[in-house]
Amino acid sequence: MLALSHSGETEELVRLLESIRRIGARLIAITGDPGSTLGRAADVALDCGIAEEACPMNLVPTASTTAALALGDALAVALFQRNGFSEADFAALHPAGSLGRRLLKVGDLMHRGAEIPLVAASATLAEAVLEMTEKRLGITGVVDANGELLGVVTDGDLRRGLGRARDVHSLAAADLMTTEPKLIEADALAARALAMMERHSITVLFIIAPETRQPAGVIHLHDILKAGVA
Numbered sequence: 001m002l003a004l005s006h007s008g009e010t011e012e013l014v015r016l017l018e019s020i021r022r023i024g025a026r027l028i029a030i031t032g033d034p035g036s037t038l039g040r041a042a043d044v045a046l047d048c049g050i051a052e053e054a055c056p057m058n059l060v061p062t063a064s065t066t067a068a069l070a071l072g073d074a075l076a077v078a079l080f081q082r083n084g085f086s087e088a089d090f091a092a093l094h095p096a097g098s099l100g101r102r103l104l105k106v107g108d109l110m111h112r113g114a115e116i117p118l119v120a121a122s123a124t125l126a127e128a129v130l131e132m133t134e135k136r137l138g139i140t141g142v143v144d145a146n147g148e149l150l151g152v153v154t155d156g157d158l159r160r161g162l163g164r165a166r167d168v169h170s171l172a173a174a175d176l177m178t179t180e181p182k183l184i185e186a187d188a189l190a191a192r193a194l195a196m197m198e199r200h201s202i203t204v205l206f207i208i209a210p211e212t213r214q215p216a217g218v219i220h221l222h223d224i225l226k227a228g229v230a
Contacts, residue, residue: 008036151177
């Protein structure tokens, strides 16, 4: 039990001392007077005494409440460090709110399975455009016979390919693709994905499975913005 009392003589807490001992609970006291009834009864008494309250009459708890709050924060941080509390733990316990959204991972937001736009390296221009249109992400991955990612074709790649081609009907996905696309891990923070997109002026990142080049997912800038990460 963690008990807070500036005087250490708060009647409600003093009355509880016998019950606390009866059930065998350990008692930590945060008090302005470690020599008080509460302080003497505690297993650990933490001194948060102050010289005087901010109240001009030195009556209303003001500075003492701030001191107790600061000491409580210090205890929480020490507990984080002792238990190895991580960002992943925080995200699991606080899924909502702005802090929780900032800790969302790429894997929480990415498109998977049939939602991933993919074509074979030999796919025609029409097949690549159809896949990009149906999946509505402005991109398609290009894979080999083993399903491993060789590159990506974006709207920009299409325009550049069409501009330099003499016979557009002969173009295949392998002729259009960017061979070194930007990739990110599924367990990376979505905020990191957003930073990568901004840095490279792109809107989509592919995620490949660990230890392979097979696409595990794809994440679009709109997915991140919709989740409220930015």
